[in-house]
Amino acid sequence: MFILESVNSFYEGVKKTALVLFLLILLVTVSLTVGPAGIDLNLLNGLPFLQQPVDHAMASEIVTWLLLPRTLMALLCGAALGAAGVLIQGATRNPFASPATLGVNSGAMLAVVLGTVLLPELTDQYPVVVAFAGAALTTLLVFRLATAISDSPVNLVLIGMAITLSLGALSAGILMFFENRLEGLYTWGAGNLAQFNYQAINSSWPIFTLMILFATLLARRLDLIELGREQAESLGVNVRRTVGLSLVIALLLSATVVSQVGMISFIGLIAPHIARGLGYRSAWKRLLAASLTGALLLLGADVLARTIPFLMSEAHYSIPAGAMTTVVGAPFMIFLLSQRKRISNLARAPGETGIRALFQVSPAKVLWVLLSLMLVAFYFSLFSGLDQSWIDLRWPRVLTAAFAGAALAVSGLVLQTLMRNPLASPDVSGLTTTGVLFVVLGSVMMPGLERLDLLMLSMLGSGFALLVLMALSRMTGFNPQLFALAGLCLSAVSATLISVVMVLGSNQSSEVLVWLSGSTYAASRELVYLLSFGVLILIPMFMLMWRKLDILQLGAFWPSLLGIKVKASVYLLMLLVALLSATSVATVGGISFIGLMAPHICRVSGMSSHRHLIPATAMTGALLLVLSDWLSRSLMAPFEIPSGLLVSGAGGVYFILLLLSGKYVQSR
Structure with a gap:
């Protein structure tokens, strides 16, 4: 009986492997007939879609020097990332871990970008070494921070994705500041598989092959580690050494991929x-199967990336393959989060979640201090070093920053209250990024839209994201960590789709890129009037509902007992949040982390009632963004850093410190 079961299992494994290999061969054939960069290539005679005779000498050159190296690079990089994913998930015993979600890729990319600016000769000669150094430092930081907080696998990924956002903002800032010296790195950073010779392949395949072979030698020990640390050590496994070697091999694989083709996300997860x-089930079989599957996924993404522009009659554009993998990978991660059986051992739903107060101060004193600080910030931002003629140009910008900061801050406060989740905010939850996506789509597809049109598009995007997150929250038991993780995934999808849209609409991409980063540079009097009108109507509406907000933060039972229609109130408040955050997006673009930081700063002072929290949070948000806008103009004058990038970098660090400090608390 045992022999029969073994034969059947072997037969099933052979069938599945044969299917993957068949699909891989089919995709390779298709890849060699889909030309990049607008080349309409029909290599096979007698096909129904053959339009005209093809010069076979030219076709042979195209296949030899463009399509074949690109196809081989996709296969190699996909296999490497698949193997790296197995090693990282096995070493951390975390199904959410991958080179993308732990910040490995973003650390390697930042190292390459910095190396290109500071040490161009070294980076050009040894790109793998530079990328590996960045990946190793980032991974070490992620694990140190995660270990200091708790052993939760979800916290590990949260830290990794927060660092990814911060490093991504830093990389984007460097790319924008050194635009001439880093020409082409923006497309490369999104994962560009285009090859024009075999140099990268010849330098990469020995590393990939050697590392995957080394990984198979660790497979048996990884199987034992899955049983638990104590059990593995009792069976003679040196867990520390095995985990360390597995991570080093995974880092080498990931860093080599990043150094050659840029950021390829989520292949190592899927x-x-x-x-x-x-x-x-066994690690060595998963390692080989994941390598084949990774090669299949990345090659399929690349073929799709080359096909979409051709179908849209925009064949002269090229969508980075890394963008396509994120579009598929982030929804897959959200799907994993929706499976309660998969997440039951990762995180339990808290009974109550909040921010622990550091000290108790009279709310009136806090409000007066915030008002004084805001007035001082206004003064320096408006009058420092300028005469009257320049002040007339600057005041719309300062007021736009103030109103946008207040809008994002109050939106974050209400979201945290309704979700009873201090990790919720318009940006961390994906509302802002999705609103930006809808605005970019409208701006590229229909140039010349008015601000009111952008406001409607932004509201639609934020509302759509809100519906997705609320549905997912119900599936995951309203767990705050998983809510934040889902929001980060939604942000990743939206950010990638924005990159795709920018590639297809490159005529507007330079203007859109600055706006995406979050900037008040283009602020005008009309913009101030539009933004102030929305904010001065919506925030007082929240003030009128402060008692309901105080009661709703107690949960579902007590508000119902007190006669409050919970569902109707929540839906109304969510609609107002979508409107408020959309108003900010339509005026200043993508500003991150203001909605996360401002409510926390107010809560640590001991405030609990929304009668005080709403005005205090609004002033704090205004203060943060006005200061960020002032710093963005002053740090590298006469050059200017988009204020959104400055806030994103600082906000990612704050997000980590929030988890690390213990001020984010859960009671069960």
């Missing part, structure tokens, strides 16, 4: 799950 879903 491929191991598909391999496990195909029935491969």
Whole structure:
């Protein structure tokens, strides 16, 4: 009976492997007939879609020097990322871990970008070494911070994705500041598989092959580690050494991929799950299956990235393959979060979540202090070093920053109250980024839209994101960590789709890029009037509902007992949040983390009633963004850093410190 079961299992494994290989061969064939950069290539005679005779000498050159190296690079990088994903998930015993979600890729990319600016000769000669150094430092930082907080696998990924956002903001700022010296790195950063010779392949395949072979030698020990640390050590496994070697191999694989083709996200997350879903339980089988699956996924993404522009009659554009993998990978991660059986051992839903106060101060004193600080910030931002003629140009910008900061801050406060989740905010939850996506789509597809049109598009995007997150929250038991993780995934999808839209609408991409980063540079009097009108109507509406907000933060039972219609109140407040955050997005673009930081700063002073929290949070948000706008103009004068990038970098650090400090608390 045992022999029969073994034969059947082997037969099933052979069938699944044969299917993956068949699909891989089919995709390779298709890849060699889909030309990049607008080349309409029909290599096979007699096909129904053959339009005209093809010069076979030219076709042979195209296949040899463009399509074949690109296809081989996709296969190699996909296999490397699939293997890296298995190693990282096995070493951390975390199904959410991957080179993308732990900040490995973003650390490697930042190292390459910095190396290109500071040490161009070294980076050009040894790109893998530079990328590996960045990936290793980032991974070490992620694990140190996560270990200091708790052993929760979800916290590990939260830290990784927060660092990814901060490093991504820093990389974007460097790319914008050194635009001439880093020409082409923006497309490369999104994962560009275009190859024009075999140099990258010849330098990469020995590393990939050697590392995957080394990984198979660790497979048996990784199987034992899955049983638990104590059990593995009792069976003679040096857990510390095995985990360290597995992570080093995964880092080398990921860093090599980043150094050659840029950021390829989520292949390392999806491929191991598909391999496990195909029935491969042992680590060495998963390693090989994930390598094949990763190669299949990345090549398929690249073929799709080349096909979409051709179908849209925009064949002279090229969508980075890394963008396509994120579009597929982030929804896949959200799907994993929706599976309660998968997440039940990762995080339990808290009974109550909040921010612990550092000290108790009279709310009136806090409000007066905030008002005084805001007036001082206004004074320096408006009058420092300028005469009257320049002040007339600057005041719309300062007021725009103040109103936008207040809008984002109050939106974050209300979201945190309704979700009973201090990790919720318009930006961390994906509302801002999705609103930006809808605005970019409208701006590129229909140039010349008015601000009111942008406001409507932004509201639609924020509302759509809100519906997705609320549905997912119900599935995951309203767990705050998983809510934040889902929001970060939604932000990743939206940010990637924005990159795709910018590639297809490159005529407007330079203007859109600055706006995406979050800037008050283009502020005008009309913009101030529009923004102030929305903010001065919506924030007082929240003030009128402060008693309901105080009661709603107690949960569902007590508000119902006190006669409050919970669902109707929540839906109304959510609608107002979408309107308020959309108003900010339509005027200043993508500003991150203001909605997360401002409510916390007010709560640590001991405020609990929304009668005080709403005005205090509004002033804090205004103060933060006005100061960020002032710093963005002053730090590298006469050059200017988009204030959104400055806030994103600082906000990512704050997000980590929030988890690290223990001020974010859960009681069960």
